[in-house]
Amino acid sequence: GDSVTQMEGPVTLSEEAFLTINCTYTATGYPSLFWYVQYPGEGLQLLLKATKADDKGSNKGFEATYRKETTSFHLEKGSVQVSDSAVYFCALESPGGSYIPTFGRGTSLIVHP
Amino acid sequence: EAQVTQNPRYLITVTGKKLTVTCSQNMNHEYMSWYRQDPGLGLRQIYYSMNVEVTDKGDVPEGYKVSRKEKRNFPLILESPSPNQTSLYFCASSLWGTQYFGPGTRLLVL
Numbered sequence: 001g002d003s004v005t006q007m008e009g010p011v012t013l014s015e016e017a018f019l020t021i022n023c024t025y026t027a028t029g030y031p032s033l034f035w036y037v038q039y040p041g042e043g044l045q046l047l048l049k050a051t052k053a054d055d056k057g058s059n060k061g062f063e064a065t066y067r068k069e070t071t072s073f074h075l076e077k078g079s080v081q082v083s084d085s086a087v088y089f090c091a092l093e094s095p096g097g098s099y100i101p102t103f104g105r106g107t108s109l110i111v112h113p
Numbered sequence: 114e115a116q117v118t119q120n121p122r123y124l125i126t127v128t129g130k131k132l133t134v135t136c137s138q139n140m141n142h143e144y145m146s147w148y149r150q151d152p153g154l155g156l157r158q159i160y161y162s163m164n165v166e167v168t169d170k171g172d173v174p175e176g177y178k179v180s181r182k183e184k185r186n187f188p189l190i191l192e193s194p195s196p197n198q199t200s201l202y203f204c205a206s207s208l209w210g211t212q213y214f215g216p217g218t219r220l221l222v223l
Binding site for chain 1: 117153154155156158161171172203205207210211212213214215216217
C-alpha cells in the first residue's frame with residue numbers, strides 16, 4: 001500500500017537558518033503530493049502541493065519539488081522565522097480517487113530567536 | 114468565509130456515555146472525512162464519505178459511527194466511548210485531493 005516517510009523531529013533551528021524536512025513516499029502510479037502545516041492549537045492547513053513529476057509547489061517562502069526518480073518531496077525554506085514553528089505533514093493521494101490520503105507522522109519544527 | 118467547523122472543541126466524558134461530535138462545511142464539498150491524531154502515530158483516518166448517504170471505513174473505524182444525511186454535515190458518533198478513544202479529532206472536507214481541516218476536538222474519556 002501507499003506510505004509516506006518523514007524525518008523524525010523535532011528539528012530545532014535558529015532564526016534565518018536554512019530548513020530541509022525530508023519526505024519520501026511509496027505509491028503506485030503518479031500520486032499528488034502535499035505539505036500541510038499545523039500551528040499550535042489549530043487544525044492542519046495546506047501549505048503547498050504538486051500534482052505531477054518535476055512540479056514545484058511553493059508558498060510563504062517554502063518550496064518542494066516532486067521528484068519521481070527518487071520518490072521524494074522534500075520541504076525547504078531559505079530563512080526560517082520564529083513564526084514558522086509548527087508541525088509539518090507530508091501527504092499523498094493516489095490517482096484514481098481512492099479518497100484515503102496517506103499522511104506522514106509529522107515533523108515538529110522549533111525556531112529560536 | 115470558507116471553513117469547516119467542529120463542535121465541541123473540548124469534551125470530557127466517562128466510559129460508555131454516548132457522544133456526538135458535529136462537523137459542518139460551507140464549501141459544498143462532496144468528500145468529507147474524520148481523523149484522529151495521537152502522539153507518535155500522526156494522523157489516521159477513521160471514516161470518510163464521498164457524498165450524501167455514502168460512507169466507508171478508513172484505517173481505524175472500530176468504535177466509531179458516522180452518518181451523512183446532508184452534504185454539509187458529517188457527525189462522528191461514539192456510542193460507547195472508551196479511554197483508548199481519548200484523542201484529538203479532526204474533520205475535513207476535500208476538493209481535488211486538497212484537505213480542508215476543522216480546528217479539532219480534544220476528547221478525554223475517563
